[in-house]
Amino acid sequence: MEYKLATLPALGPAFPEIILAVGSLALLMYGAFNKSNTARQVSIGAVILQMIALVVVAVQPLGRMETFGGMFVSDDFSRLIKILILLGSSTAIIMSIGYIRHEKMERFEFPVLITLATLGMLMMVSANGLISLYMGLELQSLALYVIAAFNRDNVRSSEAGLKYFVLGALSSGMLLYGMSMVYGFTGSTEFDAIAHVLGQGRPSLGVIFGLVFIMAGLAFKVSAVPFHMWTPDVYEGSPTPVTALFAGAPKVAAMALILRVLFGAFPAIEPEWQQIVVFISIASMVLGAFAAIGQTNIKRLMAYSSIGHMGFALVGLAAGSADGIKGVIIYMTIYLVTNVGVFCCILSMRRNDRSVESISDLAGLSRSQPVTAFLFAMIMFSLAGVPPLAGFFGKLYVFLAAIHSGLYTLAVIGVVSSVVGAFYYLRVVKVMYFDEPAEPFDQPMRTELGILLGISGLFTIFFFAWPGPVVRAAELAAAALLH
């Protein structure tokens, strides 16, 4: 046996992750060894940390880099998604600063756990093998289970955390079972090697079995039907900034992971997974549209809305083309930014220093806070897909891709459910503008919420004027994914 000195793997491609990992440990130490309550400083520190990571991601050179023995990959696709994730989770931390103080749950672990969850999401996006995929996914999920239950004295928050944990563990089990089957029948856990083996001949049934289980596990993470049951309860029970986080960054990360797995490891058996994706896409769109109609709580409404939006994004994936991937990325970008606006509005729904969450509480908002009401209405129109707002373009790209790939039925069902879904978004607008005014909310809105809402609203309204950067970045990412 010869003894070889191990060489240090190239750390450059994983630099943003290393910054987040080390930085979150430093924040943890700072919080733990300070006698006074440091939640606010740690929150600000976590936002700065994520911004630093974002800059590092942005200045990484173009092109594909692998490290850690091919387990970790950084390419144009992963970089774009990482920027989205970092934006999503840092805005969630900013939104939480005021909330956790009001609700008496101001503890420094909150931003630290969000940062660790973000680290998990970045690792998911850069995973180039089944094991690194699972590690990233589990790091993300475990941190999210804890922050769902963060308001531990509240029964509903604890229930949300427990429910999310139990169902999440079940989905992880399915994912692992599928991964073990794929490993058994292809002989590798690395995406490139799996793709190579599958490209050689007729795929074995074992691999398809494994693929189905993997898809079930991943569909749980994007809360696609039929694995959506946890979503409304967890969204409603979790503290509102946590819901804002759940609706944004983890969804983007999980969607990117699905893209990476399907196009990285299973491009050879596209017809097989296309059927699955078409089914969960249709089911999610339809359920998202119809189940949201009867909701009175705005957080539950947003839960069904996010189920529906995941269905729309999956339409692009079902197309299975570069256009489709581009559509998914554009859709997720717009979805993420719009969601920030929605949750800023929900967070500012406070009356007599208490949060209120029902849709009827919004009545008369157009008179007490005209600017907020206008931006909120625009965001709702965008979610419904009304042109020329941003949401319309997201839907346009995914449906075009589906039509180019000949999936006419899927596109038609998508358009129909989008029209049905428009009903409940417009109902919110109607309540704000035409219903008898309720007691106005506490004024003024917190500054940071106002700024985020403004940015989100302006992006939504003026996306049509300058869509170039987003579309070009998405094109680049799609090309990188299909390398």
Next chain:
Amino acid sequence: MIVTTVAFYLFAAITVASGFMVISAKNPVHSVLFLILAFFNAAALFLLLGAEFVALILVIVYVGAVAVLFLFVVMMLDIDFSELREGFLQYLPVGALVGLILLVELALVFGGWVIAPGAAHAGAEPVAAFGALSNTRMIGFVLYTKYVYLFQAAGMILLVAMIGAIVLTLRHRQDIKRQVIANQVGRRREDAVEMKNVEPGQGI
């Protein structure tokens, strides 16, 4: 060869049977004991595969630590498990039926099973040739080099688990007595002990 086969079926059968007993035993303590039996037999299965390191870790970690912890929890928590599980066996026939249908379907599918060419080879030697190295040595060679990324990631996951446990359960209660080491150390003999001269036959 035949001995290995017999051993495999023996250990596998006991594992499955004790797994069943874990969920059907009336007494929760018995459940945990059957769980320990299941762990032991799973470890034996690993030994048959030649994975002695995993086998011993399974015994040490799961039997030595996890199962014993379970036992403590089961004994200390005042939960009426039989009430919790009431009606469980009622659902068993339906559950068993569903399981049976799944099994038959799986069997039908497995009938047309084809293994991809080259898969058998690729799976046989996931890391470089073992040679005469022991499991432990081989894991030592790759864990901190080839798999360092996963090793560190696992560390982060455990850290999150630890933070989570503390965040969700630790409460700083004000109304209980705490150990103050400075007071303990600063205590003098004169404060604590009083000498009494007890007269014989009178008591204190």
